[in-house]
Amino acid sequence: MMLIPQLLLSLVLQPPPGQSEFVPVNELPVAERLPAAPFLICAYAFVWVAVMFYLWTIWRRLNKVEADLDALARKTPQR
């Protein structure tokens, strides 16, 4: 898996020293460019995971509340 060492390398890579202004990425020498694909995939994946996780927490809480409602509904008629 080439992606993992590339990603680790990108975490360690510092911005080039003495860069005092914004240099567009396509003007940087090829060796200094970070591989874009892992970052893009991470970004998209994170959004998906976050939204799914939130929906899952709602679903979990809803199940609990519905269980409570059922328990209460069963209790109330027996008076």
Added chain:
Amino acid sequence: MFVRTAWLVLRKDFAIEVKSLEVLTTTLFFAISCVLIFAFAFVKNGQAPEDAAAGILWIAIAFSGTLALGRTFERERYSETLRALLLAPAPRPALYVGKLLGMLALLAVAELLLVPLIAFLFQAALFSRPLLLAAILAGGTVGFSAVGTLFAAMLVRARSRDVLLPILLYPITIPVIIGGVRGTAALLASPVDEPGAIMWIGILAAFDVVFVTLSLWTFEPLMTE
């Protein structure tokens, strides 16, 4: 009625404070400790970095302000005087303004001490443009105190109030603190950046208007149970 109520609240707080000077002295001492801690954290080779003075000044104001807010309203909670105030047939926003003015007075005294102290410890030319500095300090302090007074009053009856006040207060007032720091830093720059400072005073004024308006608007429903 409004002005009279605010004035009475302010006088009451002042009268109570003058007896023991508890909040004033503890706040001042805490502010000085803050300055020292940050000074030691940033000093290298016997000198603090250049822009540190502006940052340290505002951190000291923010932290000691939070402490003072907590202490002032703790006093209200302890004697249940806040409920008594709310029961009085006085316009609620006037109570808020009275409390706000008290807080401003307290922080003004703290700043009177902090500014010369920081100018002395960091050789910062804070007094080169005293009027602009006063405007920046006023703008930042009003913004911070407006939000702080509202939230501290709100939290009097809440659980975990001591830790919730900073959690609520800092994210909302950090733009004001940033304005204060950048404005003060503009005054400390080598050729004094007057247009920059004036711009920041304008931004602080805008924040103050928004925050005071929002606070006045929400104070009444928040204090009603």
Added chain:
Amino acid sequence: MKKAFIPLLSVVAVMFVVAPFLIANAPYESTMGLIQKIFYYHVPSWFAMYLAIGVSGVASAIYLFKGTPIADAYANAGAEVAVVFGLCGLITGPLWGRVAWGVWWQWDVRLTTALLLELIFVAYLMVRRYGGPGAEKLAAATALFGTATAPFVYKSVDIWRTVHPQTSVIPTLKPSMGGPFAFSALAFLLLSTLLLTARVHLAKRQMMVDQLYLAHEDQP
């Protein structure tokens, strides 16, 4: 609101399946290349957050001044959804920035205030959880201040010169990029609405449970 859930879910699901094809077909941006495609998730995430913040703010104002419990449910839902999408924005942004700018984070005004906005709504959730009885009103006030800060965050990038692109980028997009962007934005806004709907449904069921418990206790 509940009836809208299934159709809304279907629409959103379809949109998110279609989106990758549209995004892949969009042209590359000239200076940034592939990484710029994070834009199609990054900006819509923040749009979704602003929608949730708007809902939370309006509902908080209604709750503070009218006391309607359902308004409180919307305010809470809005804050939760805002935190979720804000987190998406705060993660996708630095991932893009690391490649495009060379740094994960910059303390420029847009990034700093966006982080603060997220923190304000996290504080909202903490107040609701740890504030004890009556915390809903405190939280509502927090949401109001957060909602007041949001326009400032949005406009900050136009007022100050920052490393972050300006808002003028969006209206001036070429149609080949503008099309996928509008599609993604719509998808995220609908997703935000979907999440809000689901969360409010949960809150309503919870309120029903609470009412039943109280009624139950009142019985001899």
